[in-house]
Amino acid sequence: MELLLANLAHGFGVALTLDNLLFALLGALIGTAIGVLPGIGPVATISLLLPITFGQPATTAIIMLAGIYYGAQYGGSTTAILLNLPGEVSSVVTTLEGYKMARNGRAGAALTIAAVGSFFAGSVATVLVAASGPALTQVALSFGPADYFSLMLLGLIISAVLAQGSILKSIAMVVLGVALGLVGTDVQTGQQRFTFGVPELSDGLGFVSIAMGIFGIGEIILNLERPEARSVMSGKVGSLMLTGAEFRRSIPSVLRGTVVGSVLGILPGGGASLAAFGSYMMERKLSKYRHEFGNGAIEGVAGPESANNAAAQTSFIPLLTLGIPANAVMALMVGALIIQGIQPGPRMVEAQPDLFWGLICSMWIGNLMLLVINLPLIGMWVKLLQVPYKYLYPSILVFCAIGVYSLNNSVFDVYQTLFFGILGYIFSKLRMEAAPLLIGFVLGPMMEEHLRRAMLLSRGDPIVFVERPISATLLALGAIVLAAMLLPGLRAGKDKALAE
Amino acid sequence: MKISAKDLWAGGLLVFLAVLGLYINGGFLGLGLEQHTLGTARRMGPGYMPMLVFWIQFGLGAIVFLVGLTGGPDPLERWTKLDLTTLAASVIVGVVIWRVMEAAGYNNNYIQVGGACLVALLVLAISPAWRPLGLTLASFAVFGLALEPLGLILAIVFLCILSALADREHNPISIAGMTVFLCVLCWFVFIKELDIRVPLWPTIFG
Numbered sequence: 001m002e003l004l005l006a007n008l009a010h011g012f013g014v015a016l017t018l019d020n021l022l023f024a025l026l027g028a029l030i031g032t033a034i035g036v037l038p039g040i041g042p043v044a045t046i047s048l049l050l051p052i053t054f055g056q057p058a059t060t061a062i063i064m065l066a067g068i069y070y071g072a073q074y075g076g077s078t079t080a081i082l083l084n085l086p087g088e089v090s091s092v093v094t095t096l097e098g099y100k101m102a103r104n105g106r107a108g109a110a111l112t113i114a115a116v117g118s119f120f121a122g123s124v125a126t127v128l129v130a131a132s133g134p135a136l137t138q139v140a141l142s143f144g145p146a147d148y149f150s151l152m153l154l155g156l157i158i159s160a161v162l163a164q165g166s167i168l169k170s171i172a173m174v175v176l177g178v179a180l181g182l183v184g185t186d187v188q189t190g191q192q193r194f195t196f197g198v199p200e201l202s203d204g205l206g207f208v209s210i211a212m213g214i215f216g217i218g219e220i221i222l223n224l225e226r227p228e229a230r231s232v233m234s235g236k237v238g239s240l241m242l243t244g245a246e247f248r249r250s251i252p253s254v255l256r257g258t259v260v261g262s263v264l265g266i267l268p269g270g271g272a273s274l275a276a277f278g279s280y281m282m283e284r285k286l287s288k289y290r291h292e293f294g295n296g297a298i299e300g301v302a303g304p305e306s307a308n309n310a311a312a313q314t315s316f317i318p319l320l321t322l323g324i325p326a327n328a329v330m331a332l333m334v335g336a337l338i339i340q341g342i343q344p345g346p347r348m349v350e351a352q353p354d355l356f357w358g359l360i361c362s363m364w365i366g367n368l369m370l371l372v373i374n375l376p377l378i379g380m381w382v383k384l385l386q387v388p389y390k391y392l393y394p395s396i397l398v399f400c401a402i403g404v405y406s407l408n409n410s411v412f413d414v415y416q417t418l419f420f421g422i423l424g425y426i427f428s429k430l431r432m433e434a435a436p437l438l439i440g441f442v443l444g445p446m447m448e449e450h451l452r453r454a455m456l457l458s459r460g461d462p463i464v465f466v467e468r469p470i471s472a473t474l475l476a477l478g479a480i481v482l483a484a485m486l487l488p489g490l491r492a493g494k495d496k497a498l499a500e
Numbered sequence: 501m502k503i504s505a506k507d508l509w510a511g512g513l514l515v516f517l518a519v520l521g522l523y524i525n526g527g528f529l530g531l532g533l534e535q536h537t538l539g540t541a542r543r544m545g546p547g548y549m550p551m552l553v554f555w556i557q558f559g560l561g562a563i564v565f566l567v568g569l570t571g572g573p574d575p576l577e578r579w580t581k582l583d584l585t586t587l588a589a590s591v592i593v594g595v596v597i598w599r600v601m602e603a604a605g606y607n608n609n610y611i612q613v614g615g616a617c618l619v620a621l622l623v624l625a626i627s628p629a630w631r632p633l634g635l636t637l638a639s640f641a642v643f644g645l646a647l648e649p650l651g652l653i654l655a656i657v658f659l660c661i662l663s664a665l666a667d668r669e670h671n672p673i674s675i676a677g678m679t680v681f682l683c684v685l686c687w688f689v690f691i692k693e694l695d696i697r698v699p700l701w702p703t704i705f706g
Contacts, residue, residue: 052694168567169507172514172560179521179553186536186546193536193546194524217636224632224666390670391678394663397636398656398682401643406696411610414644418617418637425633429576430510448549460542 008130011357015365020063020358023056024366027064031071032373035087036079036381040396042072042088043438044216046332047208048399050339051406058340059355063362065336069329070122070312070363073272074370077114077305078381081107082237090272090308093280097293097300104296106246108238113250113298114305115374121258121306122367125313128262129320130360133349136321140346145454146464150474152443152450155324156436157478158267161485162274163433170436173427177440178447180205187449200412207335209404209413210441211328213420214427214434216400220393221425237378250302253283257306265311266318271327275311276304313363319344320356324443328435331442505576507568514561521554579629586627590634594620614645625666632666639663651701652691656683 014020034045046065053061076088081098094114101110143151156178160170183194184204195201242250260282261275283303284293293300315326316333323345325331337344342352349356374381404413427434458464466472525547526535539545598616606612618641625634639662646655660679664670690696 055694166507166564168560168564169510172510172557172564175553175557175560176514176517179517179550179557182550182553189537189546191536191546193534193550194521217640221632221636224636388669390664390667390674393636393667394639394660394678395682395685397639397663398643398659398686401640401655401659402652402686402690402696402698405644405647405698406690406694409697411614411644411648414640414647415610415613415617418640418644421637421640422633426513430506430513431574432510444553451549452544455541455544460540462541 011361014358015361023064027067028071031068032075035072035075047211073309081110100296108240117254117306118309119371121310125310126364145450147470149450150471154478173437174440177437178444181444209416213417214424217421218424253299253302254306257303261307261310265314272308275307279303279307502573504568504571504574511565518554518558525550582627590620590624617641635666649704651699
């Protein structure tokens with residue numbers, strides 16, 4: 001406990017330096033902005049800004065990128081409530097009750113409870129990250145190569161199972177992602193694989209190009225194809241104050257949302273959107289006022305909005321302790337860390353105390369900033385909503401193009417992004433989920449390394465994966481998850497939970 | 501039987517990529533483009549993991565395909581004759597340009613890639629249904645082509661004009677305003693603040 005406090009004090013020391021405060025604020029502002037704007041999400045934005053973070057110290061870079069992710073959870077609710085349009089995927093369910101509240105003249109109250117609930121959930125989740133991080137790290141240090149391989153396999157399975165749409169296709173997308181990760185120089189022999197003699201490919205396919213092509217450009221093309229998806233705001237925000245009754249009704253929902261979000265955030269493949277869905281389902285079953293759902297029940301805003309922000313914080317736990325990204329945003333964080341020369345993994349807490357504790361403390365500070373950014377300044381964000389998409393998408397394209405170019409100062413990356421834009425377009429037309437692909441791409445090379453090391457240690461005997469208790473447990477969990485999804489009842493439940 | 505066309509195509513794509521990967525990886529009957537050493541299970545060579553991954557992908561793709569035979573109905577969006585023609589024309593034009601540029605000696609830099617992509621995508625954009633796809637990507641290609649010889653400002657101008665054509669709501673004035681604004685913004689952010697190393701104005705004349 002004393003150690004924890006000392007570490008937190010150290011963390012606040014790092015987070016409160018002028019630079020880190022400024023970049024936390026910048027991240028929170030950018031996050032809110034892209035959260036408010038429909039059609040551009042944290043994955044595209046973070047990949048866009050990755051090149052810019054090269055010049056900064058690692059801690060500052062991660063603090064800013066993290067701010068974008070949880071800032072987007074705050075901003076997303078604004079659009080959902082005022083426009084009946086999710087600013088982010090994670091605020092899809094907020095539209096259900098939030099927009100009804102706005103129609104009833106309670107938009108201000110809905111915005112307030114979304115922000116306050118998010119802040120409460122974010123604070124609790126941050127404490128959870130601080131408390132569990134070092135303990136989990138100790139466990140992770142006893143992992144051997146076989147255990148790591150099994151853990152990543154479990155992560156890939158869960159991320160595929162929890163993705164939207166067909167599980168079979170999602171698993172295939174994970175494998176395709178692993179295959180894309182094979183391109184480049186083989187670490188152990190130095191042989192060039194799948195590079196076709198192109199020197200730029202010897203470092204592998206560009207992570208930023210893949211993310212930006214599939215999520216950024218692919219998204220723009222789809223938005224342009226269905227112009228009816230854009231809409232205009234109507235109505236006023238009204239008073240931001242909650243009535244006493246609204247406040248009392250929200251408390252249990254916020255608490256439940258915080259718990260659900262914290263748990264679902266840690267799961268690989270989970271993250272903010274799943275948490276919001278989970279919480280909404282829960283509120284509809286458990287709330288005392290469930291009969292009011294569909295007519296603007298404040299519980300339907302308070303729960304999911306708390307849950308998505310809690311999940312945004314706790315999804316950092318697997319990354320910071322095990323070095324394993326739980327979702328596409330975390331995969332980008334791995335990319336950012338590796339670019340900075342930091343290998344994410346259990347040794348990070350000890351080797352990079354500034355980064356670990358500084359990030360945790362800045363998360364709390366960032367949440368506090370977001371409360372201020374979102375509530376008194378709500379008028380500014382409403383203005384931003386009035387920027388038409390026709391001005392937005394060329395700007396995104398310009399920033400994308402300059403961003404990828406500046407990665408290596410090479411036009412090659414621009415064309416690489418173009419190629420993945422085409423691929424992303426095909427994927428979305430064939431309903432192939434791209435998020436599992438990205439996770440497979442990041443985990444693939446690590447898995448290969450651990451697989452080869454484990455097999456070398458076991459003299460080529462694959463039994464090592466079931467002999468070691470940790471590895472065996474993880475593999476069994478993976479098998480159970482897969483088997484469970486074959487049960488028709490559970491599958492129907494998942495489809496219902498993920499359907500809009 | 502209700503066919504899910506989306507799943508059939510998805511499965512087919514996965515199988516195709518897996519076979520391509522296995523072929524490049526080599527080791528099967530002496531065929532193969534890059535011929536990676538397979539090694540043994542104990543000492544895996546560079547070709548071992550690709551072999552595993554692509555066989556798994558082949559299997560999954562085949563299952564997706566088979567499930568698609570009865571998983572529908574889930575048809576693809578309807579393509580008009582114009583859509584098909586422009587797609588075919590775009591591929592042909594792209595290949596022709598590629599060949600011509602190769603013959604003209606442009607085969608050791610990205611002008612060849614960019615040129616072929618740009619023209620092919622512009623041909624694709626003739627059909628209204630492909631226009632968002634064609635013009636958005638073409639604007640990216642023109643940026644890549646223009647950036648190093650013509651500088652950042654002109655590259656942004658070209659990108660803005662081409663991409664704006666993808667949206668019918670734009671008019672010349674809105675395009676011009678947006679272009680000027682983005683040029684100033686990008687100059688401030690990328691040149692003045694971040695100082696990325698890229699020419700601002702044309703370099704080929706100087």
